[in-house]
Amino acid sequence: MYYKIIDYSHNNEAAMFDTGYKFTCVDRFLKYVKYDTTSDEESTTFPSDPKQLELSKDLVPELKEIGLEDAHMDQYGYVMATLPANTDKDVPVIGFIAHVDTSPAVSGKDVNPVIHKNYRGGDIVLPKDQTKVIKVDENPVLKDMIGFDIITTDGTTLLGADDKAGIAEIMDAINYLVAHPEVKHGTIKICFTPDEEVGRGTEKFDVAKFGAKYAYTIDGGTRGEVETETFSADAVVIKFHGKNVHPGYAKNKMINSQKIAAKFIESLPKGELSPETTEGREGYVHPVSIVGNEELTTVKFIIRDFITEKLHKYEELLKKLVDETVAQFPGATADFDIIEQYRNMVEILNQHPMVEQVAIEALKKIDVVPLKTAIRGGTDGARLCFMGLPTPNLFAGGHNFHSQHEFVAIQDMETATKMIVTIAQLWEEKA
């Protein structure tokens, strides 16, 4: 991930947020992390692991208690609810989305959050596994958190700020809006999804039923993050066909497809165009598996770049290398197939510039410097963009996702809550 800091001059308009408000996001968050909602990469069911539903179904009465009467969970575990408009203006329906599941990479069972009040600087040793240390030199963001209250794990599990912080912040923002009817807003839709971490969070997402025109996932990291770009992604499958003969009688007859594949892999560009040699906005071609025998060897690639046109250039390059390699093995052939995976969401978001503009303006209004970032990967929001729901990703405040070193500052969670309220308010103002 890379950052581009956008410099906006300080905005002196009157504060929009009631500074006496008692936030509820932290209490909610500490409750949510107690649910083990680890999703399952191997599963083919939906949701991938039904234990996610334990949290999802408990979010429904919580939404109802805030006042969202139509809150419900569908058969797949998607929780949806509506905060009705309190204005006569014709405001686009805006959605806020977060995911209930946590990454299968690290245990999410028996999470014991530890609150480090009034952080004084320095490395944070996690109490239950003292080999686990959140180091300042690896987490320079800690330097901006002096005096903050930081929630960490005890060192034995992940925390689940990804994305239970997002859920808690959305809940709190809705709670604020209900408690402050003088703050005008259009219709607001809420959705909490399962299975984001296993890439399936949008699989059963009913965009038409959700009914929002634009949405925001609250699933980013650092305070101020506004993510409007993802990679564009294709997969390439190359099949090298050799010729198998009993090895005892193979002279001048056998063509070993594994050797063709090895020669082809060796011909790939070196020092560039691979994950291990690129960063920022550079793309790559990346072999992810080789499976074969004498007769047939299949090589799978993933192809990534922020510019879709460049994917096609990379694919042409691979095709040329395949042809050159196969030509050295008379009698061998190769199949070359391209599979489209996903596209940079900026292609959609550029058609709806207001979505990003409102988020950035909201950050300015609450004195947060917007950090525009490009994700070297995909997001559920990117998929939603191409399903007809333009959805950039905004910060939820967590750091070191998918690890025992995960942490989130209470002050950042409260800032994210303010951001959500302010976004709702700005859409109304601009209508």
Ligand SMILES: [Zn+2]
């Ligand atoms: Zn997440």
